[in-house]
Amino acid sequence: MAVNPHAETYQGKTQFSGPVKAGTRWNGPNADYQQEAVLGNPIAVKKLANAGYVACSQSCAVEQHGSITSATDIVLPAGSMVLSIQIIVTALFNAVDHNDLKIYFAKDDGGVLALTDFLNLGAIGVYNPTDIADSSATAKNWINISEDADVSDNTSVDILVDSGASSSAWAASHDYLLNEIVTNDSGKYYYCSQAGESAGSGGPTGSGAGEITDNAAKWFYFDHTTADRRNAGRAILTINYVPGLFTVIG
Amino acid sequence: MSRSTFNGPVLVGVDDAEFHAYTTGTLTAGPNWGFVNMSQSSEIKQSTNTRFPLSTKAESSEETPGGPPLYPMVIPARSIITRVSVLVTTAWSGGTIDIGLGWETQPGSGYTIAGLANDLVLTALGMVVVGPGDTDIAGDVDNWMNIINENPAETRDRYIMTKSSTGTAGRGVLTVNYCQAVDLSAIA
Numbered sequence: 001m002a003v004n005p006h007a008e009t010y011q012g013k014t015q016f017s018g019p020v021k022a023g024t025r026w027n028g029p030n031a032d033y034q035q036e037a038v039l040g041n042p043i044a045v046k047k048l049a050n051a052g053y054v055a056c057s058q059s060c061a062v063e064q065h066g067s068i069t070s071a072t073d074i075v076l077p078a079g080s081m082v083l084s085i086q087i088i089v090t091a092l093f094n095a096v097d098h099n100d101l102k103i104y105f106a107k108d109d110g111g112v113l114a115l116t117d118f119l120n121l122g123a124i125g126v127y128n129p130t131d132i133a134d135s136s137a138t139a140k141n142w143i144n145i146s147e148d149a150d151v152s153d154n155t156s157v158d159i160l161v162d163s164g165a166s167s168s169a170w171a172a173s174h175d176y177l178l179n180e181i182v183t184n185d186s187g188k189y190y191y192c193s194q195a196g197e198s199a200g201s202g203g204p205t206g207s208g209a210g211e212i213t214d215n216a217a218k219w220f221y222f223d224h225t226t227a228d229r230r231n232a233g234r235a236i237l238t239i240n241y242v243p244g245l246f247t248v249i250g
Numbered sequence: 251m252s253r254s255t256f257n258g259p260v261l262v263g264v265d266d267a268e269f270h271a272y273t274t275g276t277l278t279a280g281p282n283w284g285f286v287n288m289s290q291s292s293e294i295k296q297s298t299n300t301r302f303p304l305s306t307k308a309e310s311s312e313e314t315p316g317g318p319p320l321y322p323m324v325i326p327a328r329s330i331i332t333r334v335s336v337l338v339t340t341a342w343s344g345g346t347i348d349i350g351l352g353w354e355t356q357p358g359s360g361y362t363i364a365g366l367a368n369d370l371v372l373t374a375l376g377m378v379v380v381g382p383g384d385t386d387i388a389g390d391v392d393n394w395m396n397i398i399n400e401n402p403a404e405t406r407d408r409y410i411m412t413k414s415s416t417g418t419a420g421r422g423v424l425t426v427n428y429c430q431a432v433d434l435s436a437i438a
Contacts, residue, residue: 016254017254018254019254020254020255020256020260020286021254021255021256022255022256022257022258022259022260022286022288022430023255023257023258023288023326023430024257024258024326045324045352045353045354045406045407045408045409046406046407048322048324048407048409049324050324050325050326050407051255051258052288052289052290052325052326052428052430053288053289053290054260054286054287054288054289055286055287055288055289055427081291081423081425083289083333083335083425083427084333084335084377084379128379129377130376130377130378130379132376132377135375136339136340136375138375139337139338139339139375139376139377140339142337142377143337143339143423242289242291
């Protein structure tokens with residue numbers, strides 16, 4: 001990692017180039033069972049390789065930005081398989097339509113490939129996203145982060161995060177979610193205090209302290225120059241993976 | 251990429267870590283070792299035949315009427331399973347899948363076809379993690395705690411097997427996470 005947050009804490013660390021395997025039997029020059037036929041010649045389980053791969057984790061702090069940015073501390077080795085993703089939200093996200101966070105990795109040309117769809121992180125808590133795939137291509141990115149033709153086979157990849165737009169112009173008859181932020185009435189900012197569909201016209205106005213009713217939705221005005229509620233989301237992102245696993249299952 | 255292989259289980263920690271004992275606050279020294287979380291993955295296919303997912307790409311056939319193939323996923327005896335998941339890359343056309351384990355060379359006996367997950371639904375793309383509703387009997391849970399619990403007299407390793415209820419279209423990657431040879435037999 002470019003900046004290892006644990007470097008000063010764990011001085012006695014043991015570091016391997018990996019992937020690290022462990023098991024009482026593994027494929028190798030001394031594994032005579034490699035030479036046995038398969039069909040019609042069953043092999044006792046006690047002769048089969050049982051070595052597995054050590055699962056690794058990398059974590060970093062994530063802030064709501066409103067644009068794609070590097071996750072800074074997470075760089076995955078080439079050929080890695082992502083096992084799971086955990087997001088611990090410490091301050092709720094409030095992007096437009098709660099397109100709060102999407103996770104990518106970088107291609108060689110500076111473009112991106114997605115690991116997830118946009119996630120709704122509208123409450124403090126622990127998220128273990130499983131609805132990660134909006135296409136089979138996205139799912140396959142988890143299996144081998146270097147599989148795409150636009151990613152070199154032997155270089156590591158940088159993990160990126162994108163938090164959607166932090167505010168939008170108020171829209172008529174739109175379903176707003178809690179804590180979303182809109183602009184209206186000559187650029188004033190309002191945050192949603194009650195989710196619901198907005199009115200057919202108008203929208204929140206004024207700069208008073210009271211709650212503003214907008215059909216089923218409700219709003220509060222806030223002064224973004226003194227107490228900006230935009231890009232307030234904070235989280236710890238952890239990616240669990242097996243380095244280089246694709247060379248085994250590919 | 252280079253590779254480091256250990257006999258295992260691999261533990262991480264120190265054996266003289268200091269901690270304050272509960273109620274007395276006395277500073278005490280003791281181990282803080284933990285077991286490294288291991289992982290095995292394999293491509294799986296929707297099939298009503300019993301299949302033995304391969305953990306390498308060296309094999310060409312997963313369906314072996316005479317017994318498990320050369321390199322199936324094999325979990326060391328006395329391991330605790332920490333997570334079973336399927337990354338669905340082509341959605342199952344319907345039905346469900348069972349994920350089980352076995353210990354005999356012949357699939358006719360010495361196995362339990364739904365020993366880890368029963369009637370798992372894989373009809374949508376994405377990650378499916380086996381949860382509480384996917385393990386239908388107490389015996390399945392025992393298998394997770396100590397992988398030889400299904401037949402404790404057989405202390406051998408366990409290979410992984412799958413069987414779908416219908417269809418052929420689905421594709422995915424099965425991953426089993428475990429801690430090698432923790433041996434929870436005293437408590438589980």
